[in-house]
Amino acid sequence: MKALAEFSARTPVLVQGASGRMGRRHTQLMRDYGTNIAAGTSLREAGGTIDGIPLFTDCLAAVRESGASASICMVPPLETRSAVEEAVAAGITLIVTIAEGVPVHDALHLRRLTRQHNVTWIGASTPGIALPGQAKLGFLPNVALAPGPVALLTKSGTLSYEVGFRLVQLGLGQSLWLGVGGDAVKGTRFAELLPLMAQHGPTEAVVLIGEVGGTEEEEFAAALAARPLGKPVLCLLAGREAKEGVAMGHAGALIYGGAGTLASKTAALTAAGAEVFATTTALVTRCAGLFGRLG
Amino acid sequence: MLLVESDGKALLRHYGIAVPEGLVISDATWAPPQAPRVVKAQVTVGGRGKAGGVALCRDAAETQAALARILGSSIKGHAVHACLVEAPATGRECYLSIMLDAGAGALRVTFIAEGGVEVESHALTPALTRLCAPDEASITAALAALTDDAAVREVGARLATLFLREELMLAEINPLFVGPCGAIAGDAKLVLDGNALHRQPGQESLLRANAALYPDALRKLDEGFDYVELDPKGSIGLITTGAGLSMMLVDELTARGAHPINFLDIRTGQLRGSPARLIRVLEWLSEHPSLRVLFVNIFAGITDQREFAQLLAAALQAQPCGGVPVVARLVGNGSEEARAWLAAARPDIAIFEDLEPSIARVAEYAA
Numbered sequence: 001m002k003a004l005a006e007f008s009a010r011t012p013v014l015v016q017g018a019s020g021r022m023g024r025r026h027t028q029l030m031r032d033y034g035t036n037i038a039a040g041t042s043l044r045e046a047g048g049t050i051d052g053i054p055l056f057t058d059c060l061a062a063v064r065e066s067g068a069s070a071s072i073c074m075v076p077p078l079e080t081r082s083a084v085e086e087a088v089a090a091g092i093t094l095i096v097t098i099a100e101g102v103p104v105h106d107a108l109h110l111r112r113l114t115r116q117h118n119v120t121w122i123g124a125s126t127p128g129i130a131l132p133g134q135a136k137l138g139f140l141p142n143v144a145l146a147p148g149p150v151a152l153l154t155k156s157g158t159l160s161y162e163v164g165f166r167l168v169q170l171g172l173g174q175s176l177w178l179g180v181g182g183d184a185v186k187g188t189r190f191a192e193l194l195p196l197m198a199q200h201g202p203t204e205a206v207v208l209i210g211e212v213g214g215t216e217e218e219e220f221a222a223a224l225a226a227r228p229l230g231k232p233v234l235c236l237l238a239g240r241e242a243k244e245g246v247a248m249g250h251a252g253a254l255i256y257g258g259a260g261t262l263a264s265k266t267a268a269l270t271a272a273g274a275e276v277f278a279t280t281t282a283l284v285t286r287c288a289g290l291f292g293r294l295g
Numbered sequence: 296m297l298l299v300e301s302d303g304k305a306l307l308r309h310y311g312i313a314v315p316e317g318l319v320i321s322d323a324t325w326a327p328p329q330a331p332r333v334v335k336a337q338v339t340v341g342g343r344g345k346a347g348g349v350a351l352c353r354d355a356a357e358t359q360a361a362l363a364r365i366l367g368s369s370i371k372g373h374a375v376h377a378c379l380v381e382a383p384a385t386g387r388e389c390y391l392s393i394m395l396d397a398g399a400g401a402l403r404v405t406f407i408a409e410g411g412v413e414v415e416s417h418a419l420t421p422a423l424t425r426l427c428a429p430d431e432a433s434i435t436a437a438l439a440a441l442t443d444d445a446a447v448r449e450v451g452a453r454l455a456t457l458f459l460r461e462e463l464m465l466a467e468i469n470p471l472f473v474g475p476c477g478a479i480a481g482d483a484k485l486v487l488d489g490n491a492l493h494r495q496p497g498q499e500s501l502l503r504a505n506a507a508l509y510p511d512a513l514r515k516l517d518e519g520f521d522y523v524e525l526d527p528k529g530s531i532g533l534i535t536t537g538a539g540l541s542m543m544l545v546d547e548l549t550a551r552g553a554h555p556i557n558f559l560d561i562r563t564g565q566l567r568g569s570p571a572r573l574i575r576v577l578e579w580l581s582e583h584p585s586l587r588v589l590f591v592n593i594f595a596g597i598t599d600q601r602e603f604a605q606l607l608a609a610a611l612q613a614q615p616c617g618g619v620p621v622v623a624r625l626v627g628n629g630s631e632e633a634r635a636w637l638a639a640a641r642p643d644i645a646i647f648e649d650l651e652p653s654i655a656r657v658a659e660y661a662a
Contacts, residue, residue: 162543
């Protein structure tokens with residue numbers, strides 16, 4: 001978590017898979033936003049550059065030449081495992097992976113590997129992380145990003161865009177935006193972000209966007225109950241109507257026989273002192289109210 | 296995704312785990328043998344025993360009656376097209392499972408010497424369950440700490456191989472019958488990882504052989520995006536992108552008494568200038584006579600809404616879904632121009648920037 005706490009617009013960033021269709025576009029978007037893109041990897045175009053950013057065949061060379069300490073990995077899902085292994089071996093300490101559809105056994109392997117090496121891994125499939133107004137790693141759309149007091153922690157990309165956008169319309173920006181992703185097994189879980197939230201000066205309130213499936217919201221609730229944050233926590237949970245046994249777009253959004261239901265999550269979060277909302281409008285209105293804005 | 300029991304047992308057998316002799320029957324007029332049989336609905340949902348999907352039959356007449364009752368019925372919203380008819384196994388009923396423990400970032404091996412339907416009532420003490428690393432040696436060692444029964448350990452070792460090679464999320468045998476002749480799997484609950492299907496060709500064939508049971512998974516494999524049918528008699532067709540926002544929309548519409556036919560994460564970033572994917576979805580939606588309104592909700596962070604608006608218009612021209620009203624909420628990159636363009640091209644479409652009024656309009660049309 002140290003690498004995440006220290007991430008800033010100065011952090012030199014490596015883009016893995018920088019010359020692909022997505023990689024190229026988002027490398028430019030991230031740099032335009034303020035991210036310090038120091039290098040890229042590309043099998044096809046190694047030795048060349050994209051907008052002056054040097055491209056290397058492998059992470060080790062890229063890290064050696066550029067001093068990159070964070071990586072945004074834009075490779076396809078079945079290549080994510082080897083790309084993260086390579087980044088870890090090259091000494092990267094913060095890795096963000098965006099591919100949707102990383103096999104869960106790969107994710108399990110990577111979770112164990114990154115923890116063993118004290119590497120912070122955000123993913124498998126995250127929309128990204130951002131320090132609004134400073135830097136971002138991933139897809140987060142500028143229209144929904146603005147500096148402010150609300151930390152946005154989310155499984156979903158699009159639902160967080162909607163919430164972020166509507167808060168920004170009301171003049172409320174974010175202190176930190178962190179997509180943990182919708183996978184069953186992932187690099188960083190909601191509960192693991194609580195210590196960072198507690199010591200994060202710019203964060204005055206936390207908005208957590210969860211969804212049906214798994215036990216991550218329940219774990220967060222247990223950690224929150226054990227160590228209250230002293231800052232309001234507002235939650236929006238999606239998937240009340242999800243079909244049992246079917247992954248609703250996110251591999252993690254899967255319910256079997258009552259485990260991972262919204263009822264269980266709502267009860268745990270409420271008991272831990274968080275407020276849980278059933279609609280985006282209700283959450284946005286309450287959040288605006290907390291800061292004296294008109295919702 | 297959860298495999299039906301007969302497919303799960305086919306995998307168990309392939310890895311050398313004994314299962315009872317059985318047949319998959321979809322014809323209620325089939326003449327059963329004059330012997331005790333267990334009849335079990337083959338559905339991709341858990342808890343079927345408590346929902347009336349399992350019958351213990353003493354003779355052919357009872358088996359026939361059970362088949363007549365269960366075939367064609369519905370278990371937790373899943374139509375029963377087939378039943379597994381098995382010779383009953385005997386022995387002590389145990390519980391054995393290997394699962395991913397996402398929170399712990401490890402595997403969890405569980406063995407309970409008294410299994411059966413009431414297994415949930417056991418408090419999972421360390422004497423019954425162990426976390427371990429995702430490799431065969433660790434799984435075998437974890438199980439060895441839970442039981443010294445040689446037959447169970449043997450099944451556990453084979454289940455470990457299966458779990459790792461097939462990249463499962465859950466492999467559960469409940470009951471596992473343990474008797475003097477060894478251990479035999481009375482049931483099989485195997486959950487596949489949909490994301491691993493691309494490198495598990497055997498699993499793909501298994502799903503295709505029973506395509507009617509796995510429509511959502513096969514559709515994702517074939518089309519590259521998520522479309523889940525929620526209510527075939529619903530009135531709202533959703534054209535949406537993003538899993539979280541789409542789920543939330545379904546929740547909010549349902550809370551207002553409206554009924555979406557589908558969940559959709561179409562992934563606008565992958566359309567690549569072609570309306571083909573949109574047309575596919577409109578075709579599926581048009582097959583529902585109950586469709587009353589199409590609701591397009593696209594929050595585009597990166598995708599250019601101007602391009603999307605043109606693709607939408609082209610798709611609606613190709614497949615107008617019987618001319619039902621369309622409500623489109625477009626926000627994000629280039630959306631102001633996109634809305635203006637769409638308003639001029641299709642004045643009949645109700646166009647919105649904000650979500651709330653668009654939901655209200657859809658609910659009006661659906662009512």
